[in-house]
Amino acid sequence: xxxxxxxxxVFQAALAGLLHDVGxxxxxxxxxxxxxxxxxxxMYGRYHAMLTxxxxxxxxxxxxxxxxxxxxxxxxxxxxxxxxxxADVLSAGERADPPxxxxxxxxQPRQLLSMFCVVKADDVCWKDDKNQWxxxxxxxxxxxEDVVFPGDKIPDDQAWGIYxxxxxxxxxxxxxxxxxxxxxxxxxxxxxxxxxxxxCMPSAYYRARPDVSLYDHSRMTAALAACLADFPEDDLRRIxxxxxxxxxxxxxxxxxxxxxxxxxxxxxxxxxxxxxxRGRSFYLQLLTEAAARFVLRDLGLPYANLIYGGxxxxxxxxxxxxxxxLPEIRQKLSRILYKHHQGDLYIALEGIPLAAKDxxxxxxxxxxxxxxxxxxxxxxxxxxxxxxxxxxQRFAELEPGELxxxxxxxxxxxxxxxxCQVCGRxxxxxxxxxxxxxxxxxxxxxxxxxxxxxxxxxxxxxxxxWNLSAPAETQPLTGDEVSGxxxxxxxxxxxxxxxxxxxEKVQAxxxxxxxxxxxxxxxxxxxxxxxxVRRLLVNVTPKLSEPYTSDDGEQFKAGDIKPFEKLAKDSxxxxxxxxxxxxxxxxxxxxxxxxxxxATLSRIASxxxxxxxxxxxxxxxxxxxxxxxxxxxxxxxYSGGDDLFFVGSWDEVVEFAWEVNEALKAYTGGHPGIHIxxxxxxxxxxxxxxxAAKDAEEAEKAAKGLTWxxxxxxxxxxxxxxxxxxxxxxxEFKNARDLKKRLExxxxxxxxxxxxxxxxxxxxxxxxxxxxxxxxxxxxxxxKPQTLYGPWNWRIVYxxxxxxxxxxxxxxxTNEQRLINDFHVLPGExxxxxxxxxxxxxxxxxxxxxxxx
Numbered sequence: 001x002x003x004x005x006x007x008x009x010v011f012q013a014a015l016a017g018l019l020h021d022v023g024x025x026x027x028x029x030x031x032x033x034x035x036x037x038x039x040x041x042x043m044y045g046r047y048h049a050m051l052t053x054x055x056x057x058x059x060x061x062x063x064x065x066x067x068x069x070x071x072x073x074x075x076x077x078x079x080x081x082x083x084x085x086x087a088d089v090l091s092a093g094e095r096a097d098p099p100x101x102x103x104x105x106x107x108q109p110r111q112l113l114s115m116f117c118v119v120k121a122d123d124v125c126w127k128d129d130k131n132q133w134x135x136x137x138x139x140x141x142x143x144x145e146d147v148v149f150p151g152d153k154i155p156d157d158q159a160w161g162i163y164x165x166x167x168x169x170x171x172x173x174x175x176x177x178x179x180x181x182x183x184x185x186x187x188x189x190x191x192x193x194x195x196x197x198x199x200c201m202p203s204a205y206y207r208a209r210p211d212v213s214l215y216d217h218s219r220m221t222a223a224l225a226a227c228l229a230d231f232p233e234d235d236l237r238r239i240x241x242x243x244x245x246x247x248x249x250x251x252x253x254x255x256x257x258x259x260x261x262x263x264x265x266x267x268x269x270x271x272x273x274x275x276x277x278r279g280r281s282f283y284l285q286l287l288t289e290a291a292a293r294f295v296l297r298d299l300g301l302p303y304a305n306l307i308y309g310g311x312x313x314x315x316x317x318x319x320x321x322x323x324x325x326l327p328e329i330r331q332k333l334s335r336i337l338y339k340h341h342q343g344d345l346y347i348a349l350e351g352i353p354l355a356a357k358d359x360x361x362x363x364x365x366x367x368x369x370x371x372x373x374x375x376x377x378x379x380x381x382x383x384x385x386x387x388x389x390x391x392x393q394r395f396a397e398l399e400p401g402e403l404x405x406x407x408x409x410x411x412x413x414x415x416x417x418x419x420c421q422v423c424g425r426x427x428x429x430x431x432x433x434x435x436x437x438x439x440x441x442x443x444x445x446x447x448x449x450x451x452x453x454x455x456x457x458x459x460x461x462x463x464x465x466w467n468l469s470a471p472a473e474t475q476p477l478t479g480d481e482v483s484g485x486x487x488x489x490x491x492x493x494x495x496x497x498x499x500x501x502x503x504e505k506v507q508a509x510x511x512x513x514x515x516x517x518x519x520x521x522x523x524x525x526x527x528x529x530x531x532x533v534r535r536l537l538v539n540v541t542p543k544l545s546e547p548y549t550s551d552d553g554e555q556f557k558a559g560d561i562k563p564f565e566k567l568a569k570d571s572x573x574x575x576x577x578x579x580x581x582x583x584x585x586x587x588x589x590x591x592x593x594x595x596x597x598x599a600t601l602s603r604i605a606s607x608x609x610x611x612x613x614x615x616x617x618x619x620x621x622x623x624x625x626x627x628x629x630x631x632x633x634x635x636x637x638y639s640g641g642d643d644l645f646f647v648g649s650w651d652e653v654v655e656f657a658w659e660v661n662e663a664l665k666a667y668t669g670g671h672p673g674i675h676i677x678x679x680x681x682x683x684x685x686x687x688x689x690x691x692a693a694k695d696a697e698e699a700e701k702a703a704k705g706l707t708w709x710x711x712x713x714x715x716x717x718x719x720x721x722x723x724x725x726x727x728x729x730x731x732e733f734k735n736a737r738d739l740k741k742r743l744e745x746x747x748x749x750x751x752x753x754x755x756x757x758x759x760x761x762x763x764x765x766x767x768x769x770x771x772x773x774x775x776x777x778x779x780x781x782x783x784k785p786q787t788l789y790g791p792w793n794w795r796i797v798y799x800x801x802x803x804x805x806x807x808x809x810x811x812x813x814t815n816e817q818r819l820i821n822d823f824h825v826l827p828g829e830x831x832x833x834x835x836x837x838x839x840x841x842x843x844x845x846x847x848x849x850x851x852x853x
Contacts, residue, residue: 007300010229011183012062013083014302016069017225018190018218019060020084021203023051023071025214028110028201029167030160031055045074059174061181080229082236087224089240090250090359091217092204093376093600109202109210110159111135114150114669115607118211119594121586121673122716127209127598134669136200138162140169141534142517143621148613149667170197179528185510187222188303188531194218196534199609203602216606222304223317224601227251230319239356244363246356249320253379254351255387256291258284258312259394260344265637266693268422268448274561274635276422276448277689278541279455281638283486285537288312290493291333291347294471297494298329308608310616311641315383320353330390331397335474338395339481340447340489342425343406348391352383361597374599377592384588402477420445428482450485457499459541459561462519465498465509515539536612538620538639542567542632542648562632564647568685570633571649573851577685578653579696582660582678583643584611585704585718590674614667616640622659626652645693650682651851654723658737661721661730675730677703679722682850703727711832724846732840735833739844744851745815750803754819755849757799761792762842769839787836789827796823 026033027048033040040050053071060067069080076085114134118127126132134150138159141147154162173193180186195215202210203217228236228250239246265280292306292314299322307315330349337345358375390396395406418426420443427445434441444452471494490497500506503523512527513535514520520534542562549555550565562570568577584590595603619639623646627634633649634656644660646653657678668674679699683692703720706727710716721733728736743751769788797820804816811817825836835841 003300006230008183009080010226010300011187011302012066013069013080013087013225013229014222014304015062015183015187015190016066016080016084017087018187018194018222018304019056019066020052020070020073020088020221021048021214021218022055022194023048023053024203025163025167025170025198025201026051026055028160028163029170030164031167043075044071049074055171055174059171059178061178061186062183076240079233079236082233082240083225083228083231084221086228086231086236086240086243086250087221089243090224090356091221091600091602092212093359093361093374093602109204110156110163111138111153111210112200112202112213113209113211115211115603115610116150116668116671116674118209118598119590119607119671119674120596121590121594121671124671124673126669126671127211132669138166138200140166141196141199143536143617144517148618150669166197173524176528180531181529182510184302185531188511188533191219191222191304192531192533212600212602212606213609216609217602219304220307220317220601220605222302223307224251226301226305227317227319243356244360248356249353250356250359251354252318252320252322252351253354253383254295254316254318254322254326254349255383256288256295256314256316257348257387257391258288258291259346259348259391260341261312262693262697263690264341264344266690268689269424274563275452275455277455277637278458278561278635279451279453279486282454282458282539283451284312285310285640286486286490286497287345288314290490290495292316293468293495294333294493295329295349297468297471298332299325307605308612310612311643313641318351323351323353326351327397332471332474334395334398335402335477336472336489336492338398338406338477339492340483342483343395346391346394348387348394350383350386350390352379352386354379359601361600372597373593374595374597376601376604377595377599380604381592399476405477405479408479417443419443420448422448425483445483446485447483450487454486454499455541455561458539459543459559460501461499461539462515463500463503463506463523464513464515464535465500465506466511466513467496467509468511469494469496513537536616536620538616538623538636538644540620540623540627540634540636542627542635545632562635563685565685567633567635567647567649570631572651574650574682574853575685576650576682576850577687577692578646578648578650578680578682579692580646580653580657580678580680581644581693581696581700582657582676582721583700585675585677587611587642611642612640614664615642615644618663618667619644619660622663623656626656626659645696647692650680654680654847657721657723658733675719677718677720679703679727682724699723699725699727708732724843726839726843728840728843732833732837733843736840736844736847738833739841740847740851742815742819743844743848750816751848752852753803754800755845755852757803758796758841758845759849761796761799762838762845765790765792765838766842787827787834788838789836792838793823793825793836 031051033050033054035043035050040047044050044053049071053067056067056070069084072081073084073088076082112135114136117133135153136150137147139147177186177189180189198215199213201214203212203214239248261284268276288309292309296303296305296316299318301318305317307317326349333347337347358379361374415426418428418430420427420430422444425445430443430445432441432443472492498506498509503526506512511531513533514523515535515537523532544556544558544560544562546558547556548566550563556563564577568575591604623634623636630652633652635647637645637647646656657680661676664676677700679696679702681692681695681699699722703722704718706720708716708729720727720729743755746754768790800820800823804820822835825831
């Protein structure tokens with residue numbers, strides 16, 4: 001009973017923290033409260049706090065236990081009031097309340113400034129350059145370009161009108177949540193609702209910049225309120241009033257990292273790989289979510305305490321005293337994962353305490369705010385190091401007798417009938433699966449069959465239902481454990497999951513993810529009493545438009561996921577698969593240093609959210625659009641966190657890579673320091689999947705390792721794409737892409753001749769350049785690259801003239817003659833693009849040649 005009362009108090013504190021500033025939304029929406037002017041200020045401290053009280057009085061099913069702490073955070077009177085007050089101070093990390101005269105609608109910020117305008121990356125920061133500022137549209141969250149991409153500021157009168165419409169819609173949806181009477185479920189529902197509306201609304205002006213969303217500030221206040229709910233009131237008073245110097249541990253920053261991901265996903269045979277690959281990848285996303293929730297539930301904390309989860313990692317806030325619980329939780333997770341994955345997957349879990357002063361921006365001024373790091377930045381770095389230590393000591397939390405099991409042989413060895421032909425493991429319930437009477441069949445274990453089933457279900461999935469149950473009591477490992485399906489793993493973690501194409505398939509579940517904007521809209525009217533969440537997920541699978549028989553006789557139906565063989569055959573030119581991997585450059589540094597002294601908890605959460613919005617949301621929209629336009633030729637293996645992995649028809653994949661890079665530039669407002677590097681490998685459809693993934697990884701490493709100079713002569717690293725074995729800065733890859741398109745426009749016979757001549761001279765150039773590089777002669781005295789001129793330059797011009805003929809007044813503006821003029825570059829002559837740089841010219845020619853085969 002005492003534990004139930006404690007949990008109720010914690011969840012009430014979190015809900016009050018989540019809703020404490022909802023009155024700001026009401027104020028901008030022209031809501032009129034029950035009190036005016038001085039009366040509101042006297043009772044609640046601020047007008048918006050009075051509006052919070054009025055709104056919660058109308059819609060909240062939990063009474064004054066939540067309403068009053070949310071409304072009284074400016075004039076705290078009770079213990080929970082002080083919990084929310086203190087959480088608000090720590091979440092903001094710097095904000096001072098505005099003077100009384102400024103607490104009116106006209107003084108409220110209108111639009112949210114893009115976080116990418118205030119971070120420092122590659123020595124570029126725009127936080128003080130208002131000419132570069134971009135603002136998010138005031139719209140409900142949806143994966144549409146006119147919603148998620150920042151732009152110019154709109155006029156004030158237009159903004160106020162939009163706020164009024166949004167507020168009315170928000171009130172209606174909040175009213176509908178009154179049917180949710182379970183506190184935990186209500187909190188998750190309100191968290192999702194606030195994200196839908198508050199993601200684009202500034203919480204307040206911070207240092208004259210409205211760069212923290214109402215959603216991110218509110219959810220971090222909720223998390224901190226949950227952590228502080230057990231603190232004595234006197235301690236809360238002291239912390240709230242002296243947060244900049246108070247050394248009291250107030251929270252625990254917890255990090256979880258799933259290791260073994262790469263091998264788990266890719267080390268399978270090509271038998272059934274297309275559906276199994278997607279299933280395995282998505283299972284890891286489910287496992288990340290389930291593991292984070294498992295930790296939160298074990299600690300008695302709400303879902304609002306999850307700062308971020310994705311990409312096999314999660315971060316959450318716990319109580320400072322919860323550090324002593326982590327080894328036990330880590331042991332439980334290890335037993336479950338070892339039972340089902342025999343050491344292939346492991347969750348490294350660790351936490352570091354945070355003092356009150358760690359949340360606060362230092363008071364001392366600095367000429368360059370981003371040059372001095374916020375205490376939280378240091379803590380994030382410390383956590384990463386601690387998690388790495390645990391990761392390097394996998395399963396060390398198990399008992400000595402259990403550790404012995406890890407080193408014993410697995411399976412009987414040599415029992416072919418029990419060996420899965422997909423993952424290679426032995427299992428007593430391995431089955432031979434046949435697709436036809438003449439098919440010899442493929443032996444598959446229950447786990448691999450479940451991944452294939454999950455991958456198939458995802459093809460048409462619109463919803464995913466979640467139910468919470470009691471986690472299984474974990475037992476010490478004995479060596480006799482039998483692994484199960486992905487459903488068995490999630491069940492032991494305390495969750496049951498259902499993937500559904502229709503609402504009816506998931507309507508029995510208490511929590512439902514809608515995987516598209518349309519699915520969310522369709523489900524809203526039916527979701528009474530449930531937590532309905534618009535979940536961002538890149539779920540792009542290419543589907544067959546008609547039945548297909550593979551070269552080895554395997555039959556596929558219309559609507560099945562396209563096998564790799566068909567994707568390769570659908571390529572233009574050479575029959576190859578393209579395997580593309582990329583991630584954001586220097587992301588760790590961006591979080592650790594990019595916000596400088598401004599790295600408050602709310603800002604870190606906001607930056608994390610907006611990066612996820614692109615990679616877990618918009619990347620999927622790009623891929624879906626290309627599949628509709630170009631015949632279903634892209635397959636998303638994974639896109640989340642800050643990285644992505646796609647497979648498809650090679651010519652389609654390379655264009656998709658270019659489009660992702662261009663979209664990221666637009667999304668960040670053209671910030672030159674925020675960019676991706678990626679690599680692409682071309683492989684045959686029979687090429688081992690693990691090797692293909694490794695080849696793409698090596699190409700990505702080559703891209704990140706390239707040193708290059710920009711047009712202003714500045715030395716650069718990263719912001720590079722490696723294609724056809726040649727890493728190129730994206731700016732030079734653009735030149736290659738443009739030249740390839742120009743070559744495509746040539747008459748077929750001339751195109752073949754020109755491509756052959758370009759490749760012949762490129763080979764001569766490449767050999768000479770390699771020799772120069774090995775001898776250290778490819779740099780000027782200042783270290784900058786020196787363009788290599790040689791006979792290849794004039795030979796190209798000579799051969800082009802022979803192919804196209806002499807220039808005349810009639811043909812001098814043709815594509816052919818412009819090519820001759822572009823390649824006519826003299827030593828020391830400055831031309832942009834520089835056609836004397838045969839690195840990218842060679843890529844363009846090779847690219848065009850492969851498409852012509």
